[in-house]
Amino acid sequence: MNGLLAIAEAFLERMTNPLYGNEVNDQYTLRFNQLLAEDRAFASSFASMSLDPEDVDSLPICAWPWYLQWRMEHAPPPSADFLDALYESTEDPAVRFTVTQSALSDRPAAPDADYGADQAPERSAGQDTALSREFAPGRRRRPQIQSRWLRTRVNRLARDRDPARAGEAEEFAVYLLQLGDPDSLAALRGLIDDRPELREALAGYLTDAGLDPGTAADWDSGLA
Numbered sequence: 001m002n003g004l005l006a007i008a009e010a011f012l013e014r015m016t017n018p019l020y021g022n023e024v025n026d027q028y029t030l031r032f033n034q035l036l037a038e039d040r041a042f043a044s045s046f047a048s049m050s051l052d053p054e055d056v057d058s059l060p061i062c063a064w065p066w067y068l069q070w071r072m073e074h075a076p077p078p079s080a081d082f083l084d085a086l087y088e089s090t091e092d093p094a095v096r097f098t099v100t101q102s103a104l105s106d107r108p109a110a111p112d113a114d115y116g117a118d119q120a121p122e123r124s125a126g127q128d129t130a131l132s133r134e135f136a137p138g139r140r141r142r143p144q145i146q147s148r149w150l151r152t153r154v155n156r157l158a159r160d161r162d163p164a165r166a167g168e169a170e171e172f173a174v175y176l177l178q179l180g181d182p183d184s185l186a187a188l189r190g191l192i193d194d195r196p197e198l199r200e201a202l203a204g205y206l207t208d209a210g211l212d213p214g215t216a217a218d219w220d221s222g223l224a
Helices: 003-016 022-038 040-048 053-058 061-072 080-088 093-103 130-134 148-159 163-179 182-194 198-208 213-222
Strands: none
Touching (some): 003 061, 093 148, 093 163, 148 163
């Protein structure tokens, strides 16, 4: 186990595990935040510690979203191998969403050949929705995805046609739509280019979410 994680494990468990109750969560959050504020050397080391795939089990799964969100404010994200291992270790949407969010703070990478060429992707016919109009057929340059982890995962999902994993691309597309930043939307456009059936899945998600027309319009404009 990573030594810093071993030191922090008990605090983070009580900070983030809802089974301890709100009072205990709040008390340990306050104490740990005081520690980070008072010991800048520990805070710096804790923010930038190297994490490997085997470190996934060093903290309870509920603690990783807190750590990744805190780390985004202080240091680059953990390694892509660690993020992959954490993402695959759970089906908890909160953890997977935060892994994706953390990866977006990665430094820009060189353009990927898969997402830098002009292409006219095949489009499937379907119901005319705002999303289908946004991704209307036609030639356009595929957007560059800055995050290396994100580019790799989008490429993997775009090519994975295993029926047993069909829901993973839809799940990831929803995370990208929820994040809504330029890199996420670039990744979403690239994924939809290769998996056009996701257009209608996302339209269904917006409908099921019960968004009011104004909010739905805001999301639509974010994809423009």
